[in-house]
Amino acid sequence: MTAVSTPARDGVRSAGRSMRSILAGMPARRRRRWPFSPWHLVLVPATIVLLFPFAWVLITSVETPSEALHFPPVLVPHTLRFANYSDALASAPFVRFLVNSAVVALATVLCNLVLCALAGYAFARFRFLGRTALFAVIMATLMVPFQVTMIPQFIITKWLGVHVLAGVGINHLGALILPNAATAFGIFFLRQFFRTLPIEYEESARVDGASRLTVLVRIVLPLATPALATLAALTFLDSWNNFLWPLIAVTSTDQMTLPLGLATFQGAHATDWTLLMAGNVMSLVPMLAVFFIAQRYFIQSVAATGLAGT
Amino acid sequence: MAAGSVARAGGPRQRLRTQGGATVRRVLDSEQVTGWSFVTPGVAIIMLFGTVPIIWSAVLSFQRSTLNTSGTGFAGLSNYRQLARDPVVAQAIQHTLVYTALFVPGTMAVGLFLAVAMNRKIRFIAFYRTAAYATMAISTISEAIVFTWLFDPSYGVANYSLSLLHLPQQQFLNSPSEALFVIAAMTIWGWTGFAVVVYLAALQGIPRTLLEAAAIDGAGPWRTFRRITLPLLSPASLFLTVWLTINALQLFDEVYLSTQGGPLHATTVLVYYLYDQAFQQFNFGYASAIAYFLFLVIIVITVIQFRVGRRFTYYRS
Structure with a gap:
């Protein structure tokens, strides 16, 4: 990050700087026309547009119904009506949704790390019959x-639930975990990483x-921590935001994930x-919260996909 | 059995040790057995929920299959013939392509602009970046609900902004001519963080010596950007084009939540129609034909993008 290049404006400036000040990352000792970087003029409105939807969810969630259904919109509510939250909780089990989402996402991540690491390692290092095929x-x-694949996947999941194990059948959380418990991407991604490690x-x-x-x-996985973290973050995001498969596989309220x-x-x-x-805020x-705590890993994982593709 | 390959991993010593009852252990430790046992659980799941369904839905697409009469009756190409004649499919293709043409360049332009603006060390930069990244953490459903509310024709902030500018009020998602644009706007917002991350990573990979050299040679900021930065970003741009297009062609969540394909089929995109046929009408056979058609469209467009894109892509090294 220290070598962040600044093409448009500073590139020209830095040509006139002394080598020492460039290396030290110090601002050029030259009179500026602006007391602050003009890029703020672009970034402040952009950030407002990016954040406004979040703010508007929050504001509407504490308004009274008559304030919400008012034109022009009430941008600053007169009172904070937290009853919206208890009303939302009373008409839909958001806590249950949250727990379901967390269970599904964590189980999916865990399964992927274990199964993809095993398979990815075998594909990377062992020679066995039929490996290439x-x-x-x-x-x-x-x-x-x-x-x-979703239609046969639905039929297979239904069949599994009836004939093998109810817990992985339609309308059970297992149906949201098992089909995603290992992914071709995960195996490929870890295999590529394992092959870069010194044998x-x-x-x-x-x-x-x-x-x-x-x-x-003991040896390989500790060396592969960055790759595992990346895979974990990507799998977590995918699982947490997955909508179409849960929509097909789950109909009863108590098995639903958040989306x-x-x-x-x-x-x-x-x-x-x-x-x-109010429900949306919850x-x-x-x-x-998860995203901000682990922001580094999420950003790295997305950047890694982008750079891997280039 | 795998003596030759075991030798790579310290085999000779092992063979000395494995006389007598340890043969079993040697077999279990061989690359053949460990290889297969490591691979089997993961591969089995992918086969069961990936490979088998791929073949199965190909078969389904040639059958007149519904939920109750699953797998009855070979119907030849009739599903595909129906697909070619179905006016809703024609509309859905058109909507999908229009949406893709709005979404992909829109997201890339916003992402590139913000990434360039954020690629500098100024005050509050961490805050600006985090604001962009935050859009990655929001689910498509949350995003669609917020935007449906923002673009509500009666009480929405969007119409309020228009009224401040003395512009006429719009129907947005209730209007057949505007709904697709609103959906494009919400998905562009939702993908901003992704595009910014990809472009920022690529920008930070550009060696500043190149930019300084251009500046010393007398290139202005715009020329430096146009001649140095943009070409060096082309791999990232190609990746984003392909990745965003694949996602755009599979648009579903936002449509399902905000318009249900309406008004007047104006936002019926391919995957929405596919879902409707599969899980509302339970025409599994016909839906599978649509799915394979979608697959074909994705492959063709991706191949074209790579072919054309390569010509404009500059790879260092």
Whole structure:
């Protein structure tokens, strides 16, 4: 971050700076026309536009219904009506949605880390019969959009629930976890990372008598922490925001995740904007909190996808 | 069995140790057995929920299949023939392409502009960046609800802003001619954080020596941007074009929540129609044909983008 390049304006300036001040990252000792960077003039309005929807959810969620249904809109509510939140909670189990979302997301992340690490490591390091063919078959699924697989996936999930285990069938949380418990992307991503690690550590651990699983758990995974964190963040975001599959696989309220619960709530209260926004705040805040706490990992993971694609 | 390859991982010593009852252990420790046992759980899940459904839905698309009469009757190409004649499909294709043409350049322009603006060390920069990133944390459903409210024709802030500017009030999502634009606006907002992150990462990979060299050669800020920065960003731009297009062609959540394909089918995009056919009408066969058609569209557009994009993409190294 120290070498952030500033093409448009500072690039010209820095040409006139002394080498020392560039290295020290000090501002050029030159009289500026502006007491502050003119980029603020762009960034402040942009930030207002970006943040306004968040602010407006929050404001509407504490207004009275008559304030919300008022034109021109009431930008500053006269009183804070927190009853909207209790009303929303009374008509839909948002806490249950939150718990369901958290269970599904965490279980999906955990399964992906374990299964993709095992498979990715085997594909990266072991030579076994059918490896190339198997890998090709897995990779082929990467290109296919979810819409192509969702109908058979629905039929299979229904069948599994009836004939194998109710917990992974339609209308159960397991149905939201199992189909995403391992992904072709995760296997591919970790395989690529494992192949960049020096094999000497693994070989010397083998010489010392460690089993292959021990080598993976004790040597390889600790070295792969950045890749695992990236995969975890991406999987978490995907799972948390997934809507179409839960919409198909779950119909009973007590098994719904937050996006599905919120959409159903909206269907029932289409014009109760204050209730809707209170529900929306309750759905937004947990993810925003997680996002800010782990911002670095989320940003890195998205940047990694972008740079990997380039 | 895998003696040759085991040798790579300290085999000789192991073979000395594994005389007698340890043969079992050696077999279990071989690359063949460990390889397959490591791979099996993950691969089984992907096969069951990926590979099998891909083939299955291909079969379904040639059948007259519904929820109750699952897998009855080979129908030949009739689903595909219906697809070619269905006026709603024609509309849906048009809406999907119009939406994609709005969303992809829109998101990239906003992302590039903000990333360039944020690629400098000024006060509050962490705050500005976080504001952009925050749009990544919001689910499509939350986003659609907020924007439906912002663009509410009677009480929305959007119409209020128009009234402040003495512009006529609009129907937005209730208007067949405007609804798709509102949906494009909300999704552009929702993807801003993603585009900013990708472009910022790419911008920070540009060595500043190149920019300084351009400045010393007398290039102004705009020329430096146009001739140095933009070409060096082209891999990121190609990635975003492809990635955003794939996502745009699969638009569903926002439509489902805010317009349900209406008004007057004005926002019926391909995936919404597919969902409607599959899980409202339970025409699994026909829906599978639509799904395969969508897949074809995605492949064709992606291949074209890569072919054309390569010509305009500059890779260093």
